[in-house]
Amino acid sequence: MNKFVKNSVLMSVALVAVAGASTQVAHAAGKELNWTLTGDLKTTDPSNVADIPSQNAVQATGEGLYRVGTSGQPELAAAQSVDVSDDGLTWTFKLRDNLKWSDGSQLTAHDFVYSWQRTNNPKTAAIGSMFFSGIKNADAIQSGKVTDMNQLGVKALDDTTLQVTLDRPLPQLKAELAMMYFFPEKESFVTTTGKAFGTTAKDSLSSGPYVLKKWDGSSLTYQYVKNPYYWDADAVKTPAVNVTTTADATTSFNLYNAGKADFAQLNATQARNSKHKHGFTTVHTAATTYMTMNQKNPVLKNVKLRRAMSYAVNREKLAKNVLTGAAEPAKTFVAKGLTKDPNTGKDFVDTAHTKYVSYNKAEAAKLWAAGLKETGKKTVKLTLLTGDTDAAKQTGQYLQSQLETNLKGLQVSVKSVPAKQTSALTKAGKFDLGLSTWNADYTDPVDMLQTLVTGASWNLTGWSDPKYDELYRKATVTDANDKAARYKDLVATEQYAEKQGAVAPLTYSKITALQNPDVKGVYVNPVGGTFDWKHAEKK
Template sequence: MKTNWRLGLLLLILVLGTVLSACGSNKTADSGDAKNNTTAGETNTSKEPESKPAEPQILNWIIASELPTADSVKSYDTLSSSQIEIFAEGLYKIDGDNQTVPVLATGDPVISEDGLTYSITLRDGLKWPNGDPLTAKDFVFAWRRLFNPETAAQNASTYFNIKNAQAINEGNQPVEELGIEAVSDTELKITLEYPDTYFTASLSSVNLFPQNEAFVTSKGEAYGTNSENTLGNGPFVLTDWDGTGLNWVYVKNEQYWDKDNIKLDKINIQVVKEVGTGINLYESGAVDVASLSGEYISQYINDPEYLSVLTLTASNLELGISSNKYLQNENFRKALSLVINREELVNNVLIDGSKPLTGIVPKGIAVNPDTGTDFSDEAGALVVTNVEEGQKHWELAKQELGTDKIKLELITSDTDTAKKTGQYLQSQLETNLPGVTIELSNVPAKVRFEKMMSYKFDLALGGWTGDFDPVSYLNLFFSTYEHNHAVYQDATYDALITKIKTEDATDPQTRWKDLQEAQKFVLDKAVVAPLYQGASNYLVKSKVKGIITHNLGTPLEITRAYLE
């Protein structure tokens, strides 16, 4: 999270890596073309060559971390979403042209005049891999489960625009009062609390995928913890995943509604955390993709199999404000952010096409509805490097806190890129702020997520891929939002975000101004230290065709890929 469509308002880019379908004229990346590189707001448009699929159709793919969950309702990170989208899908998806197109739905929603009611028709004859019919009731079940407080779904508040969702999630109304109704097996009726320009796009989100009630109920708490306890409805079926291992497999779903357009028979997934290891596997022919970072990019940048995608992921130094008394001091927070040289980080450490992040909202997510100016460009550089100014704030902080020595733990994932970023931040903070000591903790992604969601940490290297519009990034600092890891609370900021989500819904220019004001407000308080807008870099075998690139969410879509 993670799209369009703009319904005439904002040009946004994509959802948490939605799956491919046969609908629409999807743009594909021919991995044999050295000019496949894309930038924010663009989708690769290389044309597939006329060719014959090779036999057998088995793709060997690698990813950087273990799978946290296979439960679409409980998914809260882009890694889980990217995998769930291979074996499950929803009513709509974002295609290669960044348009919202129907998948399980037969067409666009019929929207009431007041913008509060959406009527959607499903395809006939949909089935789960076990042969059960897939009906509108499966959406009702999944959505009720999403908001049921017993589920503890961490992304539930993202969809509080659905009628009674918040009240249900807070335990004040029964789940039966949720604004979704199965009018028949193929007819869904959805009711909102207030008009939402981006609601159709949000229906492509992983959290709103259907679930098989009988299967999920029979598995109880074990649902989504391994392949035997998981059931999807997408192009492939998840197999051979024990819940913690570094390998799993996807096999073609013979019950899938569009199976004739799925060319791959199997996808073998392997977790490879070290970039060098992945490249060795790639060069040996053991895998069809390898991730690139740092010095490896310069080695392969002219290789015809090199592919780069500037994503809409914002990488941040997150501050455990609620759990660390020192970080509750605004001068100390400002000092931390001011002494980090983001240009040096992306150009000399990451060296992967990433760009310095000058605000909370990355470049390419939205444009001014009147002028067409990008949100980030209009905001200007709200985050800068100024070591001298940072040291002044450090001196003030020491006086206010009554200490000249502070030790903080920085949690990062255990991937190459995360480790290098952590080491760089450690050097910057300790060198420029004498008396500050940074202890690094490199852990698996799942452990990092858990620590951040416990709200008890000092510093963490986090990232966020928003969905649909700038508020999905700014919402991270709303007092009751699950992913407000700092547990930052400010009544003025909360009121502004609430206004953006409700009152501003029918006034795009006022909404735009309020979005800009909200970003400036939270950065003036140094609640987070934005670092960089990420890029994803790969080597992809030239025999692999039909891949779609996305800027927001999963950079590479592989469900419609095939081997030439």
């Protein structure tokens, strides 16, 4: 998911050694892993996790009914079995026997009920609430039309039986249930910790492979220690994962070369100079980086001006010259590799691509002039908000140059701030233009397209269009059970968003990195973008 500016995003692959030169980098002895990440850990609250470091934390310390397996597909986890009714509207899960929290207390179906109710309660203002749409009464509860949380379509029939009821069939439900927003939460722990829940290691509770240690809420280093109460603890071979938060790729690179890190993400220069190294790898992602345009600014409400800004950016040069090795030009908002046409097998992006996501200097100038005339302006000043990672700052500077060069009368200032500040400013709507990345949470275009629906919790620009909402509803409600019709609806929804300049897609993400060849079994969720160290082992 978007996560304002995601600092690193990865696709589902085993991060294993890639053939390279014979130079061997020395690494610390022992079975613990030493990992570097850019971006601060902000929370372990499953209901409100957004950024990559926090998603890594919840992925390491929590688990839901399903977990994304090494095949990239959801597999039963906390649940040992599921029974689905013929109409697809009732899912009954049997939990594993003797599930426990990291404090040794019993984990039951009631913990799922509490968590889901908390996430959907408008008072929580949970980031993950939008993913519950389609579960009985979730939309009505979130809008305030229904105030009784017990009307949500989730019930504990007993301590080990959970029943989920839907308003409509959800083809993507199994994939969604592997997401961290559907993880259990222990009511007594959440209420006791109060506002501190998820803000430090001691205010966090684990249901997954690891327990978070040594994090005081702002620590730049912290640790995941094997959880002895985890139901599948025998499968966890690594006693601890030591994480170091770095300000930039240079620090990570130096730690790796000094033998103090088993993994380091590379910037473009490092990638070019490291291709010969043993352990060099490239990882493709199901993520799109795009420019947002805040509708609180009257200028950005003009569709011609929005289209002009999209046309003004040369995505080929951005990917090739600025983000060398870390991106490819985007053709759609929905990420590449997310899904395929059920009839032709073509990637969604090849089916849905329109002229509106392309570089056209002449059309940009024409639309910009027309848009300025409509708004009664001769000049426009905008601020572009970005994160402070190398890639974010470089992209921001490139966009500034492209927009000012190709759009007469436009002045763009770039404001690059740390991830926490980016998140706060974006949530508060205190930006004109923003640089954002959405890493899909599951393999369905709905995951990304829902963020543009009117009032969606991740619709942070305030863009609203009744026709878009209707196209989205047709795909997700009217044609939900018709695979071919649903796919056509999703293509139409994407194309309409492109035509209206809802956002300006820029690049599809990938990363280059160095990983210790002695480390095996580290997987990344197919589309979630998080590391999964459950099966990791350093030889």
